[in-house]
Amino acid sequence: MTSADSGTTVVVVTWRGADHLTGCLDALAAQTRPHRTLVVDNASADGSAAILAAHPSRPEVLRLHRNTGYAGAMARALDRVGTPWVAWLNDDAAPEPDWLATLEDTLESQPLAAAVTSRLELPDGRTQSTGVRLTADGHGADLTEPSDEVFGFCGGAALLRADAVREVGGVPASFFCYYEDTDTAWRLRLAGWHVVAEPKARVRHLHGASTKPGSPLFHRWNERNRLLMLLRCAPARVAVRELARFAALTAVLPLRRDRPDAANFDPALRLRVLGEIVLRLPRTLRERARATRISALGRGAIWDAWAGL
Known part of the structure; x- marks a missing residue:
């Protein structure tokens, strides 16, 4: 109709x-x-x-x-x-x-x-x-x-x-x-x-009919886009903290004998994610600036009101 x-x-x-x-x-x-x-x-x-x-x-x-x-x-x-x-x-x-x-x-x-x-x-x-x-x-x-x-x-x-x-x-x-x-x-x-x-x-x-949750592609897009979203929208302290955590875990994963089998713990996949974020960083920061210009509320206020609830 x-x-x-x-x-x-x-x-x-x-x-x-x-x-x-x-x-x-x-x-x-x-x-x-x-x-x-x-x-x-x-x-x-x-x-x-x-x-x-x-x-x-x-x-x-x-x-x-x-x-x-x-x-x-x-x-x-x-x-x-x-x-x-x-x-x-x-x-x-x-x-x-x-x-x-x-x-x-x-x-x-x-x-x-x-x-x-x-x-x-x-x-x-x-x-x-x-x-x-x-x-x-x-x-x-x-x-x-x-x-x-x-x-x-x-x-x-x-x-x-x-x-x-x-x-x-x-x-x-x-x-x-x-x-x-x-x-x-x-x-x-x-x-x-x-x-x-x-x-x-x-x-x-049906959920996941076109993409396969849990697949390497799923985790690549999921991890990358979460970090890009934080860089665009979150308070700077949160975005930097989560990016640093992701990079630190990526660095130590090859040393861990108990590394999970899930694709998002694959060091190669995580390194690719980090590389894509570095390449996109200039554009992402411009997009962050644009979001700041149209904002009526502070990033900290949104984060404090909603994160972890």
């Missing part, structure tokens, strides 16, 4: 999503609230293009020439959003029919909120996320119990004010994948906006 008069553009990013894309599109077609659907295809070569062309909902498609990741695709999509609100939705997610209406009503009733996050549930019924919290060491972690206000939204299914996102610098396309949602939420909070949760907006999520 689409409408030129709708208030929301639902952006679905897909990459090799042929196995689950139809379920997502079917769920969007069943929404009770009119909307525009924009699918960003990250150069899929698995038949996704044919599925999109044949689907009766006739979604608008932006097909990219290369895989830009979730973050890159969302950044490209934002340039094409002309509605006041933009929804982020994973291609392996299937929202309930009243999902969008519930999110829109919640955001409409919360004028100080720039984003509202959904309740994501795994196929077995367990709750994956009701929002994102900020840990004491600067990780974004999924909450699994309902809360009136959350630090950040889960990018798998959320509704945002499009102009607010643009005003704080948009989506960090260079992240490629992971932490683009928490970084965006952090900058929105620095600008004085709130982020709220709406547990009644339910979404069934």
Whole structure:
């Protein structure tokens, strides 16, 4: 269901999503609230293009020439959003029919909120996320119990004010994948906006259908983007502390006989992360300066209010 008069553009990013894309599109077609659907295809070569062309909902498609990741695709999509609100939705997610209406009503009733996050549930019924919290060491972690206000939204299914996102610098396309949602939420909070949760907006999520949590690529993006986010958004003392901790652990890991088998404890992977951060540091510091210019609240105030809760 689409409408030129709708208030929301639902952006679905897909990459090799042929196995689950139809379920997502079917769920969007069943929404009770009119909307525009924009699918960003990250150069899929698995038949996704044919599925999109044949689907009766006739979604608008932006097909990219290369895989830009979730973050890159969302950044490209934002340039094409002309509605006041933009929804982020994973291609392996299937929202309930009243999902969008519930999110829109919640955001409409919360004028100080720039984003509202959904309740994501795994196929077995367990709750994956009701929002994102900020840990004491600067990780974004999924909450699994309902809360009136959350630090950040889960990018798998959320509704945002499009102009607010643009005003704080948009989506960090260079992240490629992971932490683009928490970084965006952090900058929105620095600008004085709130982020709220709406547990009644339910979404069934396959989780990890396109990327594999626990894989070396997952850990590379996860570790790198957390540190880049801290350099962009956190108090300087926190960003420097966490970067130093990461580097120190990387240095001693080759000496440890009890080194965990997980990919994020692989010294070679961690060295690559550090190298990527060094190469990106000038740009990251410019982005930090931009966030400072638009900030209505201090970095320390945000950190003290949310870290470790």
